[in-house]
Amino acid sequence: MLGRDLVLKAFQKYEVEYLFGNPGTTELPLIDGLVNYPDIEFVVSLHEDVCVGMAAGYAQATGKPGVVNLHAAPGLAHGMGNVYDAFRAGVPLVVTAGQQDTRLAIQEPALWGEMVSMVKDYTKWSWEVKNAQELPTVLHRAFKVAMTEPMGPVFLSFPSDVLWQEVDAEPLPLTVVPSNIRGDLEAVKQASSLIQTAKNPVFIVGDRIATSEGMDEMVRLAELTGAPVYIEHQCSRLSFPYSHPQYAGRCLPNGPFLEDILSKADVVAFFGVSSQAPLLYFDRPIIQQGTKVIAIDSGEWELGKNMYVDVPIISNPRIAVKEITDFIETSASHEDRVRFSNLKEQTLQMKKQRDQLRLQELEETKGNIPLSPAEVMYELNKALPSNAIIVDESVTSGKYTHSYLELNTPGSLIALKGGGLGYGMPASLGAQLGRPDKRIVNVIGDGSSLYYIQSLWNAARNKLPVVFVIMNNQSYMILKGGILNINGESAKHKVFPGMDLNEPAVDFVSVAKGFGIDAVRVEKPEDLQPVFERAFQEKKPMLIDVLIDSTVKVFLK
DSSP: OBHHHHHHHHHHHTTOOEEEEOOOGGGHHHHHHGGGOTTSEEEEOSSHHHHHHHHHHHHHHHSSOEEEEEEHHHHHHHHHHHHHHHHHHTOOEEEEEEEOOTTTGGGOOTTOOOHHHHHGGGSSEEEEOOSGGGHHHHHHHHHHHHHSSSOOOEEEEEEHHHHHSBOOOOOOOOOOOOOOOOOOHHHHHHHHHHHHHOSSEEEEEOHHHHHTTOHHHHHHHHHHHOOOEEEOTTOSSOOSOTTSTTEEEEOOSSHHHHHHHHTTOSEEEEESOOOOSOSSOOSSOSSOTTOEEEEEESSSTTTTSSSOOSEEEESOHHHHHHHHHHHHHHHOOHHHHHHHHHHHHHHHHHHHHHHHHHHHHHHHHTTOSSBOHHHHHHHHHHHOOTTEEEEEEOGGGHHHHHHHSOOOSTTOEEEOOSOOSSOHHHHHHHHHHHOTTSEEEEEEEHHHHTTSTTHHHHHHHTTOOOEEEEEEOSBOHHHHHHHHHHTOHHHHHTOOTTOBOBTTBOOHHHHHHHTTOEEEEEOSHHHHHHHHHHHHHSSSOEEEEEEBOOOOOOOOO
């Protein structure tokens, strides 16, 4: 067979449903061969980074690898933003790109570039295929590596002449590396003992609790010990139920916040956490001297990456949490259980105080025009169907998204982790394509939405009933807050160069209708609930442009 047919046959063998891409000349051999593989659907998008984002959203929603095909060096460069975000979030992607004919490369033709060098820092493995005989090994390795914990993107460059070469081979069966790996027993016992005897333990849970399906085990450990549970900042998945009485909140990505919540802890346990550094430089350690640190992850890189860890454990996080809970359950004395009960009461009181402040904030801003983001999220939460998945890129409004939406079901959140804007809209489309039984809701800032507003075309073309909720403050608000925080010349003059999006303001309703989907603008509180109800009653894509308060506040310190 031809090399391109071996590639497509491997995709078929590895159960690839969709090939996301934006085709060009170097991809024509692959596109030409698709006619013989009707069970692989090519999903065309209007920009390479939209393709990558769709593949990543599909992967996060389904647990299967997302497969994307880009166009040579410029196309790979266009897709790098969402490759980066997928890398930071541990999303299994097989990213491929067509390459110029190897016999022509020495002449440096248009579109040619050293693509492996471009992408190697943000992939688990990258390779340019030298000849068609390599393809069985290369394709097998790519899918195996992408799907092995800690998961992440891989990259393959396919020169056009290699795809036209004849090869006498078949795709290899896929090796699946088990992830049910137990940690060192003595380390697990040591971690159990530290948590069991701690007076003020604090738990921080991360995305790999979610990917290892460990939420229920995490809830069990929290309820046994009474400890407060925070979710890592910039989480990309749901690792602990938001409505649980011991849920202490989603961490903010700044040093003072992290230092504060850990200041009185005698034991801090990180469970599958990869967001460990604050977004802005912080000149003090977030862990106080004398505090014992436990870290559990599926790979060695995150263990002790930025701090000394007393008990590092390489393990499937779900299994490690279960074993720690079992040890504590078996060995806890009466005095231990009394201490657990007292700690739980303190944790519940903290939660009640936070809830009171949240409700006070809601009452104080309810009915405001422009709309309060708190009220918008409160009303959205009331309207959400039980099968909703939130795809979050709300950025400045993220505080409200994660305070007022009651997300409790595993898999009900997909969120931007790497910080590169332009992930949310494409990811919501890929998630909806992969999970037609769910209703995808994309909560996104106006600035973020404008990175890839052409994603709306895919919603219309592929009949994907995503509800896009644009939190529109007509600015890059998080940067305005940053200007206030540094208190420099711009802050003194209340001037924010390059941060306003209102001259002219974008008419999102007209833009959405131009791409073929229904849209409505909401400016009044009384219109929120009727619009949300309508959006979820109709099985079609819809954009809701919500004009929210544009008062400048400091979000990161």
